[in-house]
Amino acid sequence: DQQVKQNSPSLSVQEGRISILNCDYTNSMFDYFLWYKKYPAEGPTFLISISSIKDKNEDGRFTVFLNKSAKHLSLHIVPSQPGDSAVYFCAAREDSGGSNYKLTFGKGTLLTVNP
Amino acid sequence: GAGVSQSPSNKVTEKGKDVELRCDPISGHTALYWYRQSLGQGLEFLIYFQGNSAPDKSGLPSDRFSAERTGGSVSTLTIQRTQQEDSAVYLCASSFDRKFYEQYFGPGTRLTVT
Numbered sequence: 061d062q063q064v065k066q067n068s069p070s071l072s073v074q075e076g077r078i079s080i081l082n083c084d085y086t087n088s089m090f091d092y093f094l095w096y097k098k099y100p101a102e103g104p105t106f107l108i109s110i111s112s113i114k115d116k117n118e119d120g121r122f123t124v125f126l127n128k129s130a131k132h133l134s135l136h137i138v139p140s141q142p143g144d145s146a147v148y149f150c151a152a153r154e155d156s157g158g159s160n161y162k163l164t165f166g167k168g169t170l171l172t173v174n175p
Numbered sequence: 176g177a178g179v180s181q182s183p184s185n186k187v188t189e190k191g192k193d194v195e196l197r198c199d200p201i202s203g204h205t206a207l208y209w210y211r212q213s214l215g216q217g218l219e220f221l222i223y224f225q226g227n228s229a230p231d232k233s234g235l236p237s238d239r240f241s242a243e244r245t246g247g248s249v250s251t252l253t254i255q256r257t258q259q260e261d262s263a264v265y266l267c268a269s270s271f272d273r274k275f276y277e278q279y280f281g282p283g284t285r286l287t288v289t
Contacts, residue, residue: 064217092276103179103266103280104218149217153276161206161275162231165217 063087064152066166074174079137081169083150086131090152094163095124095135098147107148108135140173147171177201179281181267187287188257196252196284200269207250208270208278209242211263218266224250225272257288 065084073079081095091112096104110117110124110133117124123136137144150166180199188194200207209221220234224244235241239258244250254261264285268278 062217066217094276096280101282103268103282106277106279109277151218161208161223161225162220162234163218163276163278164220165210167215167217 061086062166063090064150064164064166066148066150066169068169069167070170070172072172072174073140075142076139079135079140079144079171079173081135081137081148081150081171083133083135083166084131085133085152087152087154087164088131089154090164091155092153093124093126093133094151094153095122096149096151096165097144098149098168104149137171140171142173142175145171145173179267179269179279181265181281181284183284184282185285185287187289190259190288191256193253193255194257194286196254196265196267196286198250198252198267198269198281200248200250200267201279202248203271204269204279205247205272206270206275206278207244208268209250209252210266210268212266212283213263221252254286257286259288262286262288 094109095107097107098104108122126133147168149168151163182197207224210218226247227244239255242252264283266283268280270278
């Protein structure tokens, strides 16, 4: 059973516009959420995170929004740039005492930013 | 500074052979993680090391999989009697103890079992 779901396998946006990547989760014990970016033939790179006690975290062009009641988070990239083209993974941590090192990942969304 | 490195970058092996995958974490990172990504899937957690010990091995798919870490640094993931379903990209990550949720990944080893 997938606990972290990224329902859009791909997304295409125009350069300069906003990119919105979505992620849904089912486990109410998740207390920390992260976004990773992955280029081909490279490992994922940490992008931005948010604690479950917050509803927004912003870092430059990247903002993550968390809606706990809907068990939904989103990553906004504005303005989008061609270099943002990559696969974006949503991940979550469950605070379950001794198991709080483990991240559960979604399947990823391929973002393509067209010049 | 140097990031997480993994070797080999690609490995093709015949079904039934054993393989060893190596990970060199970022210097000073006490936590080390192994994941795998099968085609079209997300990252699947395999095992976690804190120092040289592995508190949780429950993510390992079968007893053909084992991992060790020595000197609180290099880790080796061993797959015995490889099967075709073991074909995947195996990713290693490391982190500081206090920020274990911000993991830094290596480029991965692409394993193909023929």
